[in-house]
Amino acid sequence: VPLESCLDLILRKRDGGALSAREIETFISGVAADRLPDYQVAALLMAVFFRGLDADELSAWTAAMLASGEQVDLSHIPGAKIDKHSTGGVGDKVSLCLAPLVAACGVRVPMISGRGLGHTGGTLDKLQAIPGFRVDLDVAHFREQMATVGACLIGQTDRLAPADRRLYALRDVTGTVESIPLIAASILSKKLAEGIDGLVLDVKVGRGAFMKDLESARELARTLIGIGERMGKRVSALLTDMDQPLGLAVGNALEVREALEFLGGGGPEDLAEVTLALGEEMLRMGEEIEGVRGGSSLSPRQRLVRAREDGSATRKFQEIVAAQGGEVAALEGRGRGLPAAPLQEVVRSEAAGWLVQVDAAAIGRAAVALGAGRGRLDDVIDPAVGLILHGKLGSRLEAGGPLCTVHYRDPGRLGNSLIWLRKAFSVGPAAPPARPLIFERLGNA
Amino acid sequence: VPLESCLDLILRKRDGGALSAREIETFISGVAADRLPDYQVAALLMAVFFRGLDADELSAWTAAMLASGEQVDLSHIPGAKIDKHSTGGVGDKVSLCLAPLVAACGVRVPMISGRGLGHTGGTLDKLQAIPGFRVDLDVAHFREQMATVGACLIGQTDRLAPADRRLYALRDVTGTVESIPLIAASILSKKLAEGIDGLVLDVKVGRGAFMKDLESARELARTLIGIGERMGKRVSALLTDMDQPLGLAVGNALEVREALEFLGGGGPEDLAEVTLALGEEMLRMGEEIEGVRGGSSLSPRQRLVRAREDGSATRKFQEIVAAQGGEVAALEGRGRGLPAAPLQEVVRSEAAGWLVQVDAAAIGRAAVALGAGRGRLDDVIDPAVGLILHGKLGSRLEAGGPLCTVHYRDPGRLGNSLIWLRKAFSVGPAAPPARPLIFERLGNA
Numbered sequence: 001v002p003l004e005s006c007l008d009l010i011l012r013k014r015d016g017g018a019l020s021a022r023e024i025e026t027f028i029s030g031v032a033a034d035r036l037p038d039y040q041v042a043a044l045l046m047a048v049f050f051r052g053l054d055a056d057e058l059s060a061w062t063a064a065m066l067a068s069g070e071q072v073d074l075s076h077i078p079g080a081k082i083d084k085h086s087t088g089g090v091g092d093k094v095s096l097c098l099a100p101l102v103a104a105c106g107v108r109v110p111m112i113s114g115r116g117l118g119h120t121g122g123t124l125d126k127l128q129a130i131p132g133f134r135v136d137l138d139v140a141h142f143r144e145q146m147a148t149v150g151a152c153l154i155g156q157t158d159r160l161a162p163a164d165r166r167l168y169a170l171r172d173v174t175g176t177v178e179s180i181p182l183i184a185a186s187i188l189s190k191k192l193a194e195g196i197d198g199l200v201l202d203v204k205v206g207r208g209a210f211m212k213d214l215e216s217a218r219e220l221a222r223t224l225i226g227i228g229e230r231m232g233k234r235v236s237a238l239l240t241d242m243d244q245p246l247g248l249a250v251g252n253a254l255e256v257r258e259a260l261e262f263l264g265g266g267g268p269e270d271l272a273e274v275t276l277a278l279g280e281e282m283l284r285m286g287e288e289i290e291g292v293r294g295g296s297s298l299s300p301r302q303r304l305v306r307a308r309e310d311g312s313a314t315r316k317f318q319e320i321v322a323a324q325g326g327e328v329a330a331l332e333g334r335g336r337g338l339p340a341a342p343l344q345e346v347v348r349s350e351a352a353g354w355l356v357q358v359d360a361a362a363i364g365r366a367a368v369a370l371g372a373g374r375g376r377l378d379d380v381i382d383p384a385v386g387l388i389l390h391g392k393l394g395s396r397l398e399a400g401g402p403l404c405t406v407h408y409r410d411p412g413r414l415g416n417s418l419i420w421l422r423k424a425f426s427v428g429p430a431a432p433p434a435r436p437l438i439f440e441r442l443g444n445a
Numbered sequence: 446v447p448l449e450s451c452l453d454l455i456l457r458k459r460d461g462g463a464l465s466a467r468e469i470e471t472f473i474s475g476v477a478a479d480r481l482p483d484y485q486v487a488a489l490l491m492a493v494f495f496r497g498l499d500a501d502e503l504s505a506w507t508a509a510m511l512a513s514g515e516q517v518d519l520s521h522i523p524g525a526k527i528d529k530h531s532t533g534g535v536g537d538k539v540s541l542c543l544a545p546l547v548a549a550c551g552v553r554v555p556m557i558s559g560r561g562l563g564h565t566g567g568t569l570d571k572l573q574a575i576p577g578f579r580v581d582l583d584v585a586h587f588r589e590q591m592a593t594v595g596a597c598l599i600g601q602t603d604r605l606a607p608a609d610r611r612l613y614a615l616r617d618v619t620g621t622v623e624s625i626p627l628i629a630a631s632i633l634s635k636k637l638a639e640g641i642d643g644l645v646l647d648v649k650v651g652r653g654a655f656m657k658d659l660e661s662a663r664e665l666a667r668t669l670i671g672i673g674e675r676m677g678k679r680v681s682a683l684l685t686d687m688d689q690p691l692g693l694a695v696g697n698a699l700e701v702r703e704a705l706e707f708l709g710g711g712g713p714e715d716l717a718e719v720t721l722a723l724g725e726e727m728l729r730m731g732e733e734i735e736g737v738r739g740g741s742s743l744s745p746r747q748r749l750v751r752a753r754e755d756g757s758a759t760r761k762f763q764e765i766v767a768a769q770g771g772e773v774a775a776l777e778g779r780g781r782g783l784p785a786a787p788l789q790e791v792v793r794s795e796a797a798g799w800l801v802q803v804d805a806a807a808i809g810r811a812a813v814a815l816g817a818g819r820g821r822l823d824d825v826i827d828p829a830v831g832l833i834l835h836g837k838l839g840s841r842l843e844a845g846g847p848l849c850t851v852h853y854r855d856p857g858r859l860g861n862s863l864i865w866l867r868k869a870f871s872v873g874p875a876a877p878p879a880r881p882l883i884f885e886r887l888g889n890a
Contacts, residue, residue: 007618007619007620010619010620011620014491014494014620037483037618038482038483038484038487039483039484039486039487039615039618039619040487040618040619041484042483042484042485042487042488042491042619043487043488043490043491043619043620043621045488046459046487046488046491046492046495047491047620049459050491050495170484173452173482173484173485174452174455174484174485174487174488175452175455175456175459175488175492176488
């Protein structure tokens with residue numbers, strides 16, 4: 001792409017015009033091959049931030065990013081291959097719960113996940129709290145495990161959607177991350193490269209989420225569903241609450257333990273509700289894709305509940321862990337063999353009343369301050385540290401009653417974490433209004 | 446400036462916030478020192494394109510660009526130092542007329558000019574049609590000539606407002622040229638570096654100008670005047686027509702000849718009207734700055750007219766040419782010693798009627814096609830080529846009557862030029878509505 005033609009694209013987009021599919025393909029392949037100067041790419045990204053991309057442009061953009069790399073071929077595996085993607089939150093261990101649960105019910109789950117950054121956690125970091133667990137497996141292993149185990153959870157490889165990685169790195173330093181079309185194209189290009197038939201989205205809404213309000217969450221969901229439709233993939237979305245953390249555990253090993261509880265039929269109610277709702281979406285989507293609606297005498301919800309009760313979900317998780325090199329023994333006795341922090345500190349409420357705020361973003365920051373997450377990409381994570389909430393929004397509290405227990409290693413880091421925790425909780429004189437956990441469902445399926 | 450803090454500025458501007466004077470100073474000095482990555486500068490420029498700069502930001506931006514380089518000190522020279530800046534047009538030889546005319550009336554004119562680019566001409570290219578004329582003089586020469594001759598016309602040096610040069614180069618390839626605050630800061634930072642007391646702007650409006658409509662021209666003028674006010678400089682502006690070329694000559698040596706005619710009291714009426722109006726502004730501003738309103742018994746307009754009639758304007762031009770190494774003899778006999786093209790072609794009207802369109806942009810392109818201007822910065826200019834209009838908007842034409850005479854050297858280039866000229870002229874069955882030459886005056890003076 002000569003400088004002049006990239007300039008043409010910048011000017012057109014800047015002035016509110018549309019780019020052709022061919023132009024977008026040339027641009028994205030130029031980005032992938034590092035043939036375009038960063039300053040022109042940055043200028044175009046900022047113009048897209050202000051002007052957006054229409055439906056045609058978005059499909060072309062996504063398809064070009066997908067085409068910039070390898071695409072996993074899972075066509076040798078029978079049945080529906082469905083992934084779930086979350087826009088990220090605090091205490092969000094849903095992938096650890098959902099992948100084995102849904103795979104135990106017969107839907108294949110090819111899942112390429114990310115790291116935590118900022119105040120949010122990442123599925124890969126949580127999985128790596130299990131001793132030996134490998135997330136850096138190659139595509140050949142991924143395909144084989146999909147066939148044998150039916151679920152595989154790995155990290156990004158350099159070969160899938162490389163244009164996205166380059167673009168993302170530039171967006172991160174040029175203030176162009178928060179663009180719904182760019183976010184949507186980034187998510188879908190990576191997910192479509194996994195070889196999926198369908199995708200269920202968990203679009204988080206609230207102060208701990210990327211999308212702070214329902215309207216922007218809806219816009220992102222609709223955008224993702226729209227691209228999916230044009231690219232012939234089923235996509236549906238649940239908009240779920242991320243004003244407070246999901247479940248009670250925040251921190252990698254602590255969250256693995258909570259996921260184990262869930263898989264065995266226990267765990268916090270909100271975690272179960274969100275996971276089961278997403279699981280139902282995936283099973284229903286699987287039936288539609290396979291064309292065998294009602295193939296089982298049980299409803300999707302009943303099948304999910306049964307897989308928790310009969311131990312098959314837990315066994316599937318153990319299978320996944322074993323297949324990916326993790327120590328299955330570490331999971332026994334509710335994860336007794338997982339890393340544990342040596343020190344604990346209980347944070348207590350000064351006043352009596354009702355818990356009217358549990359700020360997910362502040363809780364996330366508190367966990368990062370302990371070493372459970374990354375402030376920068378090269379920070380090293382301590383899998384053992386984190387915190388356990390003692391109550392959720394609306395809980396009744398006595399004066400001096402426990403708000404949360406901090407699991408820490410380094411007393412120097414505890415102090416910073418406590419600063420965030422003081423901001424996180426508010427106790428009021430009356431119960432807060434109830435807030436829905438699942439706001440709405442959107443879908444093309 | 447670390448990456449993070451530049452990112453902060455991008456995000457704030459992107460989201461409609463304001464940058465502090467200190468932040469702008471850090472940013473601009475970072476640009477000047479090449480300490481910031483181009484992609485972050487490009488992203489911020491595009492955010493400024495969309496969000497603008499408020500009055501405080503603009504003054505800080507201009508002051509920082511000014512401070513990035515040397516500032517010419519003309520304080521040793523008594524009297525008002527006033528420059529004129531044109532936003533650029535076709536056939537715009539006003540600087541060649543105005544600088545000697547105003548200097549002959551006693552106001553000092555320090556003028557740092559630019560090259561032609563795109564369809565517009567540049568004062569430096571016109572001056573260099575005079576054999577030997579040097580525009581690459583240094584600041585020491587500039588200061589001395591200002592003291593002795595009272596006017597000096599040179600090109601940009603690397604030492605004045607270097608941040609502007611870097612920014613402009615990046616704007617040119619990132620689609621961020623057409624931003625009124627960025628244009629205004631660029632103009633004023635360079636002009637203030639000349640050591641001026643005041644500035645008169647000729648903001649061109651119409652299809653041959655950068656500003657196509659009165660509203661955007663007004664906005665640019667107001668923006669420039671506003672910055673000038675905050676920086677303690679008198680600035681006023683005339684909004685003048687550039688729908689058709691100014692005068693009849695387009696092309697470097699041809700325009701020098703037309704300027705010589707003007708200086709001797711002749712030349713096209715529209716050229717005289719615009720030049721005299723700008724000259725009046727400069728003389729009035731000079732009186733205000735010197736505090737000697739009415740120091741002469743003649744009005745500013747009368748003094749300008751006298752300088753054309755008594756030969757002093759022509760002599761001042763000869764003085765400037767001599768001081769800058771040009772062959773004064775080449776100017777004799779209406780510029781007989783200036784380069785002349787070997788070939789001429791008359792373009793004629795097919796129909797009879799009235800000239801209802803003389804598209805300045807198309808005429809400019811026709812001249813560039815002949816070699817009178819640059820399509821790219823490294824194109825070489827032929828000073829001799831160009832064209833002479835035979836009529837202006839509203840002229841009565843016979844069928845077969847002449848529209849213009851093309852002065853050319855290379856028959857191969859004539860063809861391309863004629864394609865533009867066919868588009869430039871329209872002949873209609875009735876006289877077009879009269880269009881004002883000077884739309885309005887704006888000023889802080």
